Amino acid sequence: MKLAYFNDYHLGVVKGDTIVDVSAAVADVPHVGPGDKISRIIENWATYKGKIEAASGGAGVSLESVRLRAPLPKPGKMLFMVANYLENGALAKANPINAFLKSPSAVIGDYDCVTLTEQPATIFHHEAEVGLVIGKRAKDITEAEAKGIIFGYFNSCDVSARNLGAAPMDSFFPTKSTHTAAPQGPYIVTADEIPNPQNIKMQLWVDGQLRQDYSTSDMGYTIEKTVAWLSTVTTLHPGDVVSLGTNHQGLGALQNGEFVEQEGAGLGRLHFTIYDRLERKWPVGVDQDMADRVAGRKR
Template structure:
């Protein structure tokens, strides 16, 4: 099944080109409000699965073109993000030590929403295309051999990043800003995914492919990630694990950008980017900047706008100063 939230956070199931509203059908699941309903359903899925399938089969639903999709996981208890978890197409000689960071859960946005770039001295804003898995039952100190039994399903996730801030506590400052976690468009149950370690991930920025990689390049595979994380803290139903990205295709996110994250067998997440400061960078990937051009730094430098450096930046900042004084 493919679960979505739509309009005022009604819970639905995708059925071909329509959405079947199942909110009332699941009204006996204890929930603070409808945004918590998916977590309750995940926890009790075995109890509701058969009746849910019958209900969806018996109803036509609403055309998917007539609804506004929301994040299918609007209120997770935890978002754990694996760090440096790809072999980068063979450019890494060995896996980095397994590592992760916690991301604030109220940073989640959904399909059609907007990532807001805030007024901070970041050296660049990027969004990491990632496969996310959603935990199906409480997991504590689980083995790698049993880890996949704890997966409920999969979705698309962007790990938004404001890089180049103060070095200490950099994960928290860089990753946990409002709107920095687009998730969607749907939550796909694991039975509909043939092999989560063989899914193509494509990110397009304004229609241009920037990231294009396969989950078979993960350094630490999904079972190891689940096992390791569950040895640190208990994973609860509805918790999200972002499995990492291939950094070579990372590129600057700027005002007006339209981002598409497509993952094979899941679908395409669409969202917008807004920067009130209109800062700019050259539209190149890390691969182009580092490997093809041999330039210094992890990414292309800022060209114009507040916080930019150099002669181009001076002219731009002077223009900004004059405009703000009007």
């Protein structure tokens, strides 16, 4: 099932090029906002799954006629993995497992705009990632248990400001949590529709030019290992987001006026634009220097 928020945060099920409003099926969910509501639906999926499926049999409208919103407008927390790829086999072994917290306030949705912070940065990069949604509370779980707590998957882009102000390269909060730096969507695909999340083809285009093109099979740590490890550090709750990191081969600058598209196989296509009031300029295309440094080919 593909779950999406649209227009004034109506819940819908996406079917092909249409979306069916299923808001009536979840009208009894107690909530204080759309972010809280989707988390409660996820937490009580056994109760609402059948109701939503039944409601999704109704008439739909064209996706082109609605405005899709971020599918998880206000996650409880967002955990982003650090250097979790082998860079197409360039690295002989995985980096030490690590993650950082990204501000939920950075979330935007399909066709929204990333506004680059006016604070000085050496460059802004796109990082196309697979995001997953936690479906059940989890603390100190095993890898074998991890698959059972994943609710679904979606496109996640980790927009990154390098060397922001006085922040060092590895200072993740100021460089990763700027306003609008977390495009997500266009919808959540429930885990049962993704038969092998460890082999999702990820692609990202800027103004129609392909940049990132990799598979999640290149991960240094499996999805199960990642989720299990995170649960030993912090308790995971329904509606929390885990973004699984990126393969840095193909990263490039983001700059004013560009149109970005990101697609994970089976996850739909996420679109967003870039605005920079300062109209800063960087070389267009792949940042090969960054790719070489992450892959260990250059220091």
